[in-house]
Amino acid sequence: MVKICCIGAGYVGGPTMAVIAFKCPSVEVAVVDISVPRITAWNSDKLPIYEPGLDEVVKKCRGKNLFFSNEIEKHVAAADIVFVSVNTPTKTSGLGAGKAADLTYWESAARMIADVSKSSKIVVEKSTVPVKTAEAIEKILTHNSKGIEFHVLSNPEFLAEGTAITDLFNPDRVLIGGREENAGGLKAIQTLKDIYVQWVPQERIICTNLWSAELSKLAANAFLAQRISSVNSISALCEATGANVTQVSSAVGKDLRIGSKFLNASVGFGGSCFQKDILNLVYICECNGLPEVANYWKQVIKINDYQKNRFVNRLVSSMFNTISGKKIGILGFSFKKDTGDTRETPAIDVCKGLLNDKAQLVIYDPQVPEAQIFKDLSTPKFDWDQLGSTIQITEDAVAQSVKVVHNAYEATKDAHAICILTEWDEFKSLDYQKIYNNMPKPAYMFDGRNVVDVAKLRQIGFIVYSIGKPLDPWLKDMPAIA
Numbered sequence: 001m002v003k004i005c006c007i008g009a010g011y012v013g014g015p016t017m018a019v020i021a022f023k024c025p026s027v028e029v030a031v032v033d034i035s036v037p038r039i040t041a042w043n044s045d046k047l048p049i050y051e052p053g054l055d056e057v058v059k060k061c062r063g064k065n066l067f068f069s070n071e072i073e074k075h076v077a078a079a080d081i082v083f084v085s086v087n088t089p090t091k092t093s094g095l096g097a098g099k100a101a102d103l104t105y106w107e108s109a110a111r112m113i114a115d116v117s118k119s120s121k122i123v124v125e126k127s128t129v130p131v132k133t134a135e136a137i138e139k140i141l142t143h144n145s146k147g148i149e150f151h152v153l154s155n156p157e158f159l160a161e162g163t164a165i166t167d168l169f170n171p172d173r174v175l176i177g178g179r180e181e182n183a184g185g186l187k188a189i190q191t192l193k194d195i196y197v198q199w200v201p202q203e204r205i206i207c208t209n210l211w212s213a214e215l216s217k218l219a220a221n222a223f224l225a226q227r228i229s230s231v232n233s234i235s236a237l238c239e240a241t242g243a244n245v246t247q248v249s250s251a252v253g254k255d256l257r258i259g260s261k262f263l264n265a266s267v268g269f270g271g272s273c274f275q276k277d278i279l280n281l282v283y284i285c286e287c288n289g290l291p292e293v294a295n296y297w298k299q300v301i302k303i304n305d306y307q308k309n310r311f312v313n314r315l316v317s318s319m320f321n322t323i324s325g326k327k328i329g330i331l332g333f334s335f336k337k338d339t340g341d342t343r344e345t346p347a348i349d350v351c352k353g354l355l356n357d358k359a360q361l362v363i364y365d366p367q368v369p370e371a372q373i374f375k376d377l378s379t380p381k382f383d384w385d386q387l388g389s390t391i392q393i394t395e396d397a398v399a400q401s402v403k404v405v406h407n408a409y410e411a412t413k414d415a416h417a418i419c420i421l422t423e424w425d426e427f428k429s430l431d432y433q434k435i436y437n438n439m440p441k442p443a444y445m446f447d448g449r450n451v452v453d454v455a456k457l458r459q460i461g462f463i464v465y466s467i468g469k470p471l472d473p474w475l476k477d478m479p480a481i482a
């Protein structure tokens with residue numbers, strides 16, 4: 001029986017290992033983490049992350065060939081294949097602060113693997129890491145190995161949150177990077193391939209050298225984020241000209257060379273990967289003497305920041321340039337629907353912008369816990385571009401101006417304006433007439449996700465702003481926004 005151990009029971013490690021255990025009954029999978037509450041949750045009925053379909057998969061395998069444990073060293077020592085799926089946040093101080101990945105967790109995991117191993121192992125890089133990390137890990141392992149053989153592979157994960165289980169069941173591709181130049185490397189690649197081939201068609205398993213695999217992950221995320229910044233930049237032009245971004249992106253996406261996916265204009269992209277990976281790419285380019293390339297990719301993040309600012313400015317200018325003391329109902333806080341994850345969610349910057357203009361916020365999200373929202377809004381944001389423009393809101397100010405409630409009707413009652421910041425399905429079918437009746441007039445809707453039926457809401461009486469859609473006559477008459 002092949003034994004797998006995965007270090008890091010997070011958004012990537014947890015679902016990925018659950019699916020491997022589910023699809024490969026002959027493989028024993030142990031997922032280990034330093035966090036005791038996290039492992040306790042994985043072993044309980046309430047899993048630590050919300051992900052459609054995950055509960056069923058975990059329930060089928062847990063206790064049979066899938067185990068969650070804090071006994072890290074024991075499981076690593078017993079494993080044939082060790083996946084490393086620990087967090088790699090952006091460095092916030094020192095060399096490369098704001099851009100480079102912080103590999104502290106990675107390095108400590110690698111040293112521990114070298115320390116406890118008594119038999120040869122394949123070590124698989126699963127977290128997104130800078131190009132050439134595998135090489136650094138190889139060095140740590142071989143210099144501390146006491147004669148044991150280690151083969152390092154890069155096997156980046158492409159799952160998206162909210163669809164992790166379907167993405168893992170039916171991946172567009174599985175990428176395995178390794179030392180193709182030597183027999184040991186080739187054998188390691190084959191061993192990992194033998195796992196995936198149990199449910200993934202052969203032709204979708206791509207084997208490359210280590211650096212191609214590492215760079216492909218960063219490039220894929222950069223390309224995806226770039227599509228969103230591209231369509232978001234066009235959304236600003238649509239509002240200025242009277243074009244409709246949904247019509248434009250649909251027409252553009254019909255070109256098979258472009259494709260129709262990932263062209264939804266929004267208040268901005270969020271999530272733990274896009275900004276972090278692009279900053280990483282930017283840093284690598286700068287370190288390799290490629291400032292033009294670095295600046296090209298930086299612009300993708302700048303447009304994302306611009307889109308969030310634009311949304312806040314549009315709201316404030318539409319409401320007579322003052323939202324001081326006005327109640328604003330916020331629908332959605334997670335970075336996308338079907339996840340409770342708030343990492344880099346555009347809602348944080350938008351809410352901070354509104355709080356900076358002294359609004360009172362009442363927030364509803366179906367999955368994000370109240371404590372998380374309070375924490376996110378009072379945590380200082382790292383100023384990645386050293387522009388000095390990030391807004392910091394104190395814990396006291398957040399406590400005084402923010403309320404978290406448990407349904408959309410409560411959030412919007414007596415609100416001067418509503419902001420939709422996440423595209424949860426339930427926001428499509430709310431009783432907007434009832435909501436309108438419970439709001440002071442004029443009642444505003446600022447739809448940052450193009451969720452509502454603009455014509456229908458205008459008929460009810462709302463003044464509606466929807467990203468990249470032709471402007472309401474009311475908004476057109478308001479002062480121009482920056």
Ligand code: UDX
Pocket residue numbers: 157158159160161162221224228261262263264265266267268269270271272273274335336337
């Ligand atoms: C992303 C990649 O999709 C995935 O392949 C990689 O492994 C991790 O990073 P994730 O961040 O989970 O996944 O979600 P994704 O669906 O890519 O959405 C990222 C952000 O972009 C969200 O805030 C989403 O709302 C936004 N988005 C997405 C848009 O604004 N418009 C779109 O058309 C698509």
Ligand code: UDX
Pocket residue numbers: none
């Ligand atoms: C383009 C558009 O494709 C077409 O839809 C529009 O109507 C007119 O402009 P064209 O300029 O004739 O058509 O050729 P295209 O195939 O798009 O190539 C344009 C340039 O891009 C060429 O120099 C081509 O060599 C280059 N190119 C194209 C690349 O460098 N890499 C690619 O992957 C594709």
Ligand code: ADP
Pocket residue numbers: 007008009010011012013032033034035038072085086087088105106108109127272
């Ligand atoms: P991702 O989205 O990449 O999966 P997460 O932050 O959700 O990131 O998960 C990473 C997990 O890795 C966390 O649960 C964290 O506790 C765990 N972790 C970090 N360092 C170590 C380590 N040295 N040993 C074991 N687990 C670790």
